[in-house]
Amino acid sequence: MRVFNFSAGPSMLPLEVLKRVQAKLLDYEGCGMSVAELSHRGKVYEEINAETEALMRELMHVPANYDIIFIQGGASLQFAAIPLNIRINKKADYVVSGNWASNALKEAQNIGKHYGCDYKAIASSEDKVFSYVPKITKSMIRPDADYLHICQNNTIFGTRYNYIPDAGNVPIVNDMSSCILSEDYDVSKYGVIYAGAQKNLAPAGVTVVIVRKDLQDKFAPECPTMLKWKTQVDQKSLYNTPPSLSTYMAMEVMRYVKELGGIKAMQKHNEEKAALLYNFLDSSKFYRNPVNKEDRSLMNITFVSPSSELDDKFVKESEKAGLMFLKGHKLVGGMRASIYNAMPIEGVKALIEFMKKFELANK
Amino acid sequence: MRVFNFSAGPSMLPLEVLKRVQAKLLDYEGCGMSVAELSHRGKVYEEINAETEALMRELMHVPANYDIIFIQGGASLQFAAIPLNIRINKKADYVVSGNWASNALKEAQNIGKHYGCDYKAIASSEDKVFSYVPKITKSMIRPDADYLHICQNNTIFGTRYNYIPDAGNVPIVNDMSSCILSEDYDVSKYGVIYAGAQKNLAPAGVTVVIVRKDLQDKFAPECPTMLKWKTQVDQKSLYNTPPSLSTYMAMEVMRYVKELGGIKAMQKHNEEKAALLYNFLDSSKFYRNPVNKEDRSLMNITFVSPSSELDDKFVKESEKAGLMFLKGHKLVGGMRASIYNAMPIEGVKALIEFMKKFELANK
Structure with a gap:
């Protein structure tokens, strides 16, 4: 008997999606192989990969000047990837609205201190155990900050932004791990959106990053190839072997969301x-x-x-x-x-x- | 009808394993949830995680002074992680026996050049299109090298080491992506063994790293938290959300290998x-x-x-x-x-x- 699973993530998947995946697990649409067995250089998986991207673009109305990649490592790896991908003036502003937002800042600082970078919290709701989301105004943000980092939904504390901060020309980098696909967001208001899949999108193991094109060539020289968004953008998420089973299941979830x-x-x-x-x-x-x-x-x-x-x-x-x-x-x-x-x-x-x-x- | 799949990876999984996974996909052993839906902080997944580690240790006879972690990113991410995890004398020796061995060296050099590191090829078989594996003798290896990197099996060119290089006190870091679990290896001869799962172990999306304990505290100061082996060793591979479905399938594959x-x-x-x-x-x-x-x-x-x-x-x-x-x-x-x-x-x-x-x- 299926139970009701209130886990913060990994979490419930639509039963209908699990059934579809189950039905095709030994033989994906007559190809004689499981999706888990498909070469990522073959036609069948390339179609899955392309449809996954197209569905995300359609569902979230992602504008043409953004690329979408499906990669490994979770939001936690992006905490490191962000300051390594956007390094212009070596400073960035963070809003600490919860534990993950705090971890994102700490990781940026851990890395940035070796390169003379200045990453700091411009607001925090830690004073009240993160029971609210700070109100960010444009005057709080350094106009020459490389980016403003926010976490849209704070999984642990149960809060979310009910407004879009006005950051002027500073791109907003938004961790949407626990709310992607749950509400209609205006992607054009953000420079980068990233999310681990294990809440609304797919089983754990795949991470989506939506990156505006002008933010793809600002990476630090020492950024590892695999952390560089441009690496995967250029290769349509297939630079190395993708987490194909999880990505495929993201496709099935999004097909279902579209149907609904x-x-x-x-x-x-x-x-x-x-x-x-x-x-x-x-x-x-x-x-x-x-x-x-x-x-x-x-x-x-x-x-x-x-x-x-x-x-x-x-x-x-x-x-x-x-x-x-x-x-x-x-x-x-x-x-x-x-x-x-x-x-x-x-x-x-x-x-x-x-x-x-x-x-x-x-x- | 199932076909014979000769893909280099992702590749065939045992049909019996796929059937077992399929049978449990909606309800894992009566818990009312799919493995893909299980919180990684719950008892059921913690048991899966522990059994996966224990099976790998048992099957490969991994000695007690090694830890085993199951993480994301593939061998390609380890190409960056290796020089960030072992930095002692800022030099390491690589054997270029194929494309992936070459990529491992290039990535180390890309990163290392920013920190005055000297990573170099001490031998290569590129002269004959990688149709052989170079013979490495102790005198070729710098005695103060941080490590010697080899790639045990060269997927693209179809070659493999038929001997264990004598590297003296220099730890050997071995990419076993395309041969792990295929032959009986003496783990104690290597400092680090790593492998993407998508050939012999599981669907793509999980990477195993077997690290000797004395090589876990030599990381570079700027090493991202998520790339640091010690992070995941300390947290038994559960520092952040693991690629749970792929890891679980690795467990099912290893149970089956044990049965056979x-x-x-x-x-x-x-x-x-x-x-x-x-x-x-x-x-x-x-x-x-x-x-x-x-x-x-x-x-x-x-x-x-x-x-x-x-x-x-x-x-x-x-x-x-x-x-x-x-x-x-x-x-x-x-x-x-x-x-x-x-x-x-x-x-x-x-x-x-x-x-x-x-x-x-x-x-």
Whole structure:
């Protein structure tokens, strides 16, 4: 029996997609081989690779002056790749809105200090345990910064940007790992968008990077070939052997998203699910969402019960009820329901039913 | 109908493994989730991760003073990681026995030139289109080299080391991408062994690195966190989200290899397959294997017909006969049969039957 999986990532995939992948696993569309066995230099995989790119471009309305690559390493590897790919004035500004945004800055600083680079936080919400997203105005950003780095959705703390920072001519580099394909974003407002796939897009192991063309030739001389975006742009993500099974599954996920009506339909679906859970939390005297209301994430909804003992009990009992991975991140404790695209509204309803029962039994 | 897939990588997986993966794809051993959906911080995936490591250690007899990590990026990313992880005297020696060995050196040089490092080729077989493996003696290696880099099996050219170079106290770093698990290697003779999974181990997207403990704290200060072996050793390959589906499939492949009798059984199976094809080639007046006999690969067997026109015809017609991806690499032309662990002997027999028929029709 399938359970409802609230994991922050890797996370639920659409059941329909898993079924399609399963049906083709031994023989992909009559070619006599599994996708996992296909040479990436052959026609069949090249078509998968091209369709994956085309679907991402179509779904996200990616303008022609951007390239899209599917690579390995996760967002964590991009934390290093970013300062190695965009080095102009050796300075960049970071907004520290959560743990991953903080890690991105630390990695840039670790690397940059060897090259006289000045990477710094221009704002942070650490003062209130990252329960809000800082408001960034143009005057806060150094006009000669190489880029402004933000993290669109903060997986651990359950917040998200509800606005697009005005950075003037400074390109915004946006970590969209936990929200890509969940809402309609204006790609043209960003210089670089990157995302690990394991939340909304595919199994772990593939990372998408959307890079404006003018930001592809600013790399540092010591940037490793494999970290250089231009390497993979020039080779259409096939410079070396790609993570083909995960990339293929990204294609199947995006085909399915398209069938369901594209990103706008996903957004509506996600807004409905989130509203259901937030409304319940707001009406509850037992549970509490600790996040600044206007910055609430649609993807990751954190909540606490009256005590950490009850939180522990909640997590244990919810797993027995088939509601998996609701334990909050160790940095915040409590609970977290990650309700990405693939989580059906029935999952959220089942969670609320369980929450009601748990409250009754424990208040 | 399944075909025989002679691709150099990604390549054939054991049909039995694909069937097992398929059967569990929607619900992994009753947990209600696909492996692709499992949180890497949960008990089920942690067990998979631990078993994958344990199987590799058992099958390859990896001594206790080595750690094994499963990471992203492929061997190509390791080409950069190696000189960033082992920097002692800022010099290292490379044996250029093929295209990938050459790429490993070039990447080290690209990075090293910014830090005053001296990475050089101490031997090359480029003079004869890499048709042999250079003989390395201790006197050729700088005694204060940080490491000696070799590539055990040369996928494109179809050669392999038939000896272990004596490098004295200089650790040998060995790219085993196209031969890991195919023969019984003495791990203790090497400082580092690394391999992309997509030939003998798993679908593309996971890379194994086996690192001796004393080589884990020699990294350069500017080494990105994600490229540092120690990062993943300390976190048991779970520093960031792992390529969990590919890693899991590596576990299934290694379980199966163990069931079949382990590496010694694989080696016997591989020697039989290779002997069959080499014997046929040696007895043929139509086909020719262009490689130095004693350096012949067990995994990648290259051959040519009397003309490049016939080679092209061979590739086309073999595909129609269900023998896929026999085209040789563009650097050498001709044909290449990659016969990794998962290729059954029936595949080699079918290839030889086709070769006989093709010869009859075209001689």
